[in-house]
Amino acid sequence: MSCVEQMKYKLHLERTSFKEAREYIEKNSDEVYYVNPGYKIFKDYYIIGVPPVAMGVRGTEMLFTYVKPCHGTFVMGIDSEEEIARLRENELEKIKKSLKSASPKGKADSGAAPASFADMYKK
Amino acid sequence: MSINRNNGNLAQEMEDMSEGKKALLVMGCPEVPVQMSMVIYLTHKLKKSGWDVTVAGTDAAVKLLKVADPESYYVQKTVDLDELIGDVVEKKVDFDVCFAFMHSDAGMTYGATFSAISKARLFAVVFGKNAEALGESIDYPAEKIVATATHNPNPLKNKIDKVAL
Numbered sequence: 001m002s003c004v005e006q007m008k009y010k011l012h013l014e015r016t017s018f019k020e021a022r023e024y025i026e027k028n029s030d031e032v033y034y035v036n037p038g039y040k041i042f043k044d045y046y047i048i049g050v051p052p053v054a055m056g057v058r059g060t061e062m063l064f065t066y067v068k069p070c071h072g073t074f075v076m077g078i079d080s081e082e083e084i085a086r087l088r089e090n091e092l093e094k095i096k097k098s099l100k101s102a103s104p105k106g107k108a109d110s111g112a113a114p115a116s117f118a119d120m121y122k123k
Numbered sequence: 124m125s126i127n128r129n130n131g132n133l134a135q136e137m138e139d140m141s142e143g144k145k146a147l148l149v150m151g152c153p154e155v156p157v158q159m160s161m162v163i164y165l166t167h168k169l170k171k172s173g174w175d176v177t178v179a180g181t182d183a184a185v186k187l188l189k190v191a192d193p194e195s196y197y198v199q200k201t202v203d204l205d206e207l208i209g210d211v212v213e214k215k216v217d218f219d220v221c222f223a224f225m226h227s228d229a230g231m232t233y234g235a236t237f238s239a240i241s242k243a244r245l246f247a248v249v250f251g252k253n254a255e256a257l258g259e260s261i262d263y264p265a266e267k268i269v270a271t272a273t274h275n276p277n278p279l280k281n282k283i284d285k286v287a288l
Contacts, residue, residue, distance in 0.1 A: 017228040018231075019228075036240075038211075038212040038239060049232055050232055069151050070183070073229060
């Protein structure tokens, strides 16, 4: 049994498909973040899902999908400012990474820029 | 005679090639009878070809397997599915090939998770009444083995027998 089942949680959707659960989170959250399957929350729960896996924030509550092989997908909500902060931080890291990976291309472009008018004419 | 000898050599070659390679069988909900039959069959078949086989499942699925194979003649290694996912994510373990058994949306979702977290060559083994529709809904990287089988394992067995590893 995962640690989330021992926490105080709300069930927003029960025994549904993963697609419907994702749509519920997207429609009913103030903020939506997308994580990869295997994203760890709380002590020992690794998110099961079909990418993109949506996770939502509504006030102090984090909404996420919880999948059980014999019962389908549930949308659970747990109050956790700590996990919400981690989710936002994770999103910031993703943006930073994408900016870093884009920067060498930018450098290459600037490197290709002409150094003088003479170079411009050569082109 | 010569055919038998050739077959023997081929089997030996296959065994040598897969020696030490790790296979994972992921069981879904055990409510459809063909799953347990095929898990035992495929484990036996892979082991005979030299694969190191681990079977993952829920507590109920693993219990069913252990009762069916009380002396672990066919299946030696079993593991809790959710614990295994944690270990694969944390890179403590991984496999060369993974067969994910599924007959429901939840099973399909577990397959997607393995597709994302593991480097294994993934086979989605889709069965049950809605196998065709479920198979079509799989849009993640996986080789699909689809058969509308619930009680009779042979349609699924015939397709699994055609898999070349």
